[in-house]
Amino acid sequence: MQNIDSKLHVRGESVYLDDIPVIQGTLYACVFDSPVAHGKLKNVVTDKAEKCEGVVRVITAKDLLGENQIGGIVQDEPLLADGEVHFQGQPIAVVIATSEELARKAAREIHAAIEPLPIVTDPRVAAANGDLIVPPKQFVLGDAAAAFAECEHVFEGRADINGQEHIYIEPQGAYAVPTENGGLRVYSSTQGPTAVQRAVCRVTGLQMHQVEVDVQRLGGGFGGKEDQANAWAGICAVAAQLIKRPVKYALHRMEDMRMTGKRHPYSADYKIGLDGDLKIQAYEVTFYQNAGAACDLSPPVLERTLFHCTNSYFVPNVKATAYCCRTNLPPNTAFRGFGGPQGMFVIESAIAHAAEKLHVKAFEIQRKNLIGNDDEFPYGQKAESEAITTWTQANAAYDFGRLQAEAHEFNGWSKYLRKGVAVMPVCFGISFTKTPMNHARSLVHVYTDGSVAVSTGAVEMGQGVNTKIAQVAAKVFGLPIEYVKILPANTLRIANTSPTAASAAADLNGKATQTACEAIRGRLLKVAKELIEAKSTAGLSLRDRSVYRKTENTNLDWHSLVMEAHLQRVSLSEHSHYATPGIDFDWETAKGHPFAYHVYGTAVVGVTVDCLRGRYEVDYVKCCHDFGTSMNTAVDHGQIEGGIVQGLGWMTMEEVVYDDEGKLRSNALSTYKVPDIYSVPKEITILPLETKNKSLALFNSKAVGEPPLMYGIGAYFAIRNAVKAFTDCSPEFDCPFTPEKVLMNLYANDPI
Ligand code: MTE
Ligand code: LUZ
Ligand code: MOS
Secondary structure: OOOHHHEEEEEEEEOHHOOOOOOOOOOEEEEEEEEOOEEEEEEEEEEHHHHOOEEEEEEEEEHHHOOOOOOOOOOOOOOOOOOOOOOOOEEEEEEEOOOOOHHHHHHHEEEEEEEEOOOOOOHHHHHHHOEEEEOOEEEOOOOOHHHHHHHOOOEEEEEOOOOOOOOOOOOOOOEEEEEEEEEEEEOOOOOOHHHHHHHHHHHHOEEEEEEOOOOOEOOOOOOOOOOOOOHHHHHHHHHHHHHHOOOEOOHHHHHHHHHHHOOEEEEEEEEEEEEOOOOEEEEEEEEEEEEOOOOHHHHHHHHHHHOOOOOOEEOEEEEEEEEEOOOOOOOOOOOOOOOHHHHHHHHHHHHHHHHEEEEEEEEHHHHHHHHOOOEOOOOEEEEEEOOOHHHHHHHHOOOOHHHHHHHHHHHHHHHOEEEEEEEEEEEEEOOOOOOHOOOOEEEEEEEOOOOOEEOOOOOOOOHHHHHHHHHHHHHHHHHHHHEEEOOOOOOOOOOOOOOOOOOOOHHHHHHHHHHHHHHHHHHHHHHHHHOOOOOOOOOOOEEEOEEEEOEEEEEHHHHHHHHHHHHHOOOOOOEEEEEEOOOOEEEOOEEEEOOOEEEEEEEEEEEEEEEEOOOOOEEEEEEEEEOOOOOOOHHHHHHHHHHHHHHHHHHOOOOEEEEOHHHHOOOOOOOOOOOOOOOOEEEEEEEEEOOOOOOOOOOOOOOOOOHHHHHHHHHHHHHHHHHHHHHOOOOOEEEOOOOOHHHHOOOOOOOO
């Protein structure tokens, strides 16, 4: 079944924030943001801008009627800078004008007097200065120190991981419209309608029932709109409240890149200990997370780095420590994988390091250490593992040894091309690691014409969650998908939502929808029982728009049943709640059962490096992926292909560059290169592993949104292997492996 939005997308008829027809009298915002990464804000000169054509008002921190604060976890993020600036791109003032162009023009006339303060961009420097946003976090399993003493081989090193721009196709934005009695309706390109509602209430001083947030769909979020849509909604809301006219702000790409946070860069130190049989006996790792200038979601991102620091491996003795370091960069934020990928890159680096020194293939170490059933993760949860199964099935289908041998043979005769292969297993936990976030609600109406409308808190951002939720309703009611409409996420219909994140939107909102539909179906079947004079509802079901008794069509059709139920004054509506059972986590002990289940998979990545130019191509990514029982293979394969390409981009060509002044140099799509049709792998093969277990997933389909991104990590190690096949070198573990970096490594040994 195809994505229900695909026809709209192809015709260009899908409505995104900037497509919403504007109301007469709408004004446009443009932010004046800090040109300095750290300093005392002495004075903001706005009078020139105020006199510009079309300008209605210029807003600064002192104008807010509510609190000047949008920090969610730590109260360290003003909506508009006040007293100090902490990163280049921090909003200081907002111009409100009659058109977008005039607002932008006037914003250029604002000036700020800023007395410079020292700028820190390196998380290790911040940690040395003691500038941590929250206290360090630690996971301990067994006794790493004692285990190292017993290990035959011990290796230590460092790994550095750069950030990543989200490059959602639709930049951030919001549109706030005043409603009666001082209320607001806010359209926002957000993954978290409730987070936007809370932020808007805070900065305007309104109560939550006065603020309606509506989200039709996003042109991509990838985590970048889990928290960071709040500022733009807050800015539009404040302006709409003050001026009493609708205010819109759709950011330009360069504004978005300059002012918003990205995937967190990390620097890490690792120590890995193996016994004579290549079993990893001990692992010690310290992570320095570059959080940027404000907390945002950095602590839970840091926690997920710890949760995934041993990836798909069982290590009996682990000590993992993580520091949340404040720097003068835009606050970094959620990005597909949410800190997990960074944790995985470090242990994969440690394994590659050990393999290099021991002259064995990395995949021999990887294979020997895969986590098995009932092995314990460092956070106490026992694995229901598919790690070995996905590895074995991928190896049976693709033959890692043969792929390596072919690369080796090729490297033997090719003059300037080198092939490299790497295997990347992935294990990713599903559930928000903050247990209280794992719940959702669904509101289902069956109308008297038999059509069905479903509202949930899930935000459609291209991942197909609406299609899956529509499938749930269609399945429970036995209807074609065309009978079901999924309404925009709206805080008046569905309250107190968790963001669409953690790959859990279909699980949580789909389960709530299932319960709601089943409740209505139960009532309808009772009505049907009377109409067809059956003894009980047992054996009755809804299928093909009809009521069935076992396998026989009773000729009572859906439309008549619905109308009859309505005439009998039976409710055709239901509001249901779902909360993931059986999960908990205690940070006091750093142990618990935080995840409903894990998603497993194994990928093999092959690359060819042009050793004259440093350029490379990804020849293939072949994986075996644990789908549970996929609800929609077209959507899920799309998620895997997209995730892989996004992961490859992060590992290879996407390079976020800040200079020492904290200025973003890679500030446009001309200087920040994302994968295009020419750089995607020539082959992506997906072998589905169908697992049926007692997992808590929706109709046994496992979440798919984030895990495949981490297959892309294999590209780094495949390129590294190809480079090592050309020249005797040991490239640092420092991603992305850009063509420039490849070239420098290829010729590092050459005297110049
Ligand atoms: N796919 C598309 N097309 N666009 C997106 O923005 N976001 C990813 C993933 N896949 C994203 C996407 C991220 S970061 C998450 S957490 C999940 O989708 C969220 O949706 P789900 O919970 O429905 O899987
Ligand atoms: N967001 C969040 C997430 O708030 N908590 C999480 O655990 C998480 N995990 C993945 C992606 N987003
Ligand atoms: Mo995804 S990083 O959970 O939005």
